[in-house]
Amino acid sequence: MSSAQSPKQESDTRSRILDSAWKLLxxxxxxxxxxxxxxKQTGISRQAVYLHFPSRAELLVATTRHIDQVKNVDERLAASRSARSGIERLDAYIAAWGNYIPEIHGVAxxxxxxxxxxxxxxxxxxxxMNAVRHGCAAAVAALSRDNQLSAELSEREATDLLCSLLSVESWEQLRQLCGWSQARYVELMQRTARRALLR
Amino acid sequence: MSSAQSPKQESDTRSRILDSAWKLLxxxxxxxxxxxxxxKQTGISRQAVYLHFPSRAELLVATTRHIDQVKNVDERLAASRSARSGIERLDAYIAAWGNYIPEIHGVAxxxxxxxxxxxxxxxxxxxxMNAVRHGCAAAVAALSRDNQLSAELSEREATDLLCSLLSVESWEQLRQLCGWSQARYVELMQRTARRALLR
DNA sequence: TGTTCACTTGACACTGTGTAAAGTTGACAC
DNA sequence: GTGTCAACTTTACACAGTGTCAAGTGAACA
Structure with a gap:
């Protein structure tokens, strides 16, 4: 997400504020x-925060972009493109996103x-949401090229399905509620996607 | 959910406050x-609201229970138990819950x-969340009795899957984002559940 | 007629956001 | 050294929203 970052590098304090927000959230x-x-967490005055961010809302929005950048989401997701088969690529994409979810959950x-x-x-x-949808679309398109997709599933339907599997919010809540481990959770998502997409 | 309601019936004003909250949310x-x-929506003073609810939080919690009661969720969900086959029961349960989601989405x-x-x-x-899980478990158990479940799926896994399909929050957001109609959305949930559960 | 209940009005304490103004401190330029 | 600039500090305040309190109103009912 948001590969676009401001040209000049983030000031140290700004970056520390974002890290604090992330941690607290x-x-x-x-x-x-x-x-x-x-x-307080950053070790500066409250007013100093407003020197870097005009409002609470903008700070929180900036925090999500900050995490994406620090954690190299784009690279992680892009890595799934190197998988050999379509199905491996699908698994890799889901794993990349699934493993990222806990890191951004509070901020999301x-x-x-x-x-x-x-x-x-x-x-x-x-x-x-749309970034995930597009990532899914690419993964499904690769699957499609392998001709492993069952005939009655249009790409659009497949994308919708995958998209629903990957939506952050309720999955992470469910994971906690059900006591799933992170690994089990990713595996569950992968199996569900496979079942949905392959005959 | 919450079949248990206070013994004496809700006062008129209290009920009107809950309706207002529901509408606004x-x-x-x-x-x-x-x-x-x-x-204002209820046509009373702000202080009067505090005569009925001790805090904003409790008002909002009460609103969810109020909607459940007004909309007869328990009855709607129970109706799915009268379906003949396990698969019909599953579809009926999903439809009952899926059609209810838009009504409670704001409050949820x-x-x-x-x-x-x-x-x-x-x-x-x-x-x-747990109520949905248990409802799912019952629907899946019926399916199981019909022996239509693929062997490798334990009931617990099936329940987890269904549960994830039914979780309110992201589904409704996705529905809006993707522009699905309510009918298409319920159908999608049903097809996904069938694919996940049946071989 | 008096009491009671549900509600009203007006005032206020408290918390959190966001703004404003004046002061401090350190780095760097000359 | 002196000036200056940027980043940050402190103090103060305006404003919105929650929740509390006290006194008053008005209709219903015994």
Whole structure:
């Protein structure tokens, strides 16, 4: 997601603020994290945070992009393209995304909660969803080339299905509720996708 | 969910407050709905709302239970038990729940957003998730009795799968994002479940 | 007629966001 | 050394929203 980053590199403090936000959001959840918490965690004053971000909403949106960048999501997802067969590529894509989910879960929830109030957050979330959709479309297209797709499934339907499998929010909640391990969770997603897509 | 309701019937005003909350949450999303909005919508003063509910969080939690009751979810879901075959029962269960999702979506989102801050909201959400899980388990058990389940799928795995299919939050977001109609969405869920569960 | 209940009005304490203004500190330029 | 610039600090405040409190109203009912 968001391969586009600002040309000049992020200032040290800005970056530290984003790291703090990330850490706190993962630990306490968006509703419980205040601007003052983030400032304290960073070791600066609350007002200093506003020197770098105009609002809480923009800070949270920036945090998701920051994590994407730090964790090299684009590279991770791109790696799935080197798989030999279509099915391996599908598995690799799901694994790359599935293993990334826990890292962004806290922030993703923040983004979802913000949607009612903030236009940017709404756009950021829709972008994420669409990025996953497009990634899925590419993986499914590779599968299609291998002719392993059952005839009655159009690519679009397959993409929709995969997309639903990969949507962040409820999967991670379910994972926690059901007590699945991360590995089991990824395996479950892969098996589900295979079952859905292959005859 | 929550077949248990308080013995004495809900006061008229209390019920009207809950209806207002429901309407507003569906329209604007939890983050944008204030206590004063709910009061105004109901035609009473803000303070009067606090005569019926001790806090915003408890009001929102009560709203989910109210919708469940008004919309007769328990009955709707129970109706699926009268289906003849296991597969029909599965379809009926999914349709009952799937058609209910849009009605509670706004409130469900509110509940999710509240989780970080409020213990009751957390419990209410977990209850919902578990109720769906148990409903799924029953539907899958019926399928199992029909011996239509593929051998390698344990009931537990099947339940997990179905559960993931039925989780409210991301499905409804996806439905909107992808522009699926309600009917197409339910059909998609049913087909996905069948593919996952049957060989 | 008096009491009670549901509600109203107005005031206020508290928390959190965001803004504004003036002061500090360190680095770097000359 | 002196000046200056940027990043940050402290203090203060405006504003919105939640939740509380106290006194008052008005209709129903005994």
């Amino acid at each position: 993962a630990g306490k959840g968006a509703g419980a994290v205040r601007m003052s918490d983030i400032a 929830r923040a983004l979802i909660a913000l949607q009612d109030q903030d236009e940017d957050a709404r756009a950021a979330w829709t972008d994420r | 569906a329209g604007k999303g939890a983050g944008a709905v204030r206590m004063s909005d709910i009061a 989102r509110a509940l999710i957003a509240l989780q970080d801050q409020d213990e009751d909201a957390r419990a209410a959400w977990t209850d919902r």
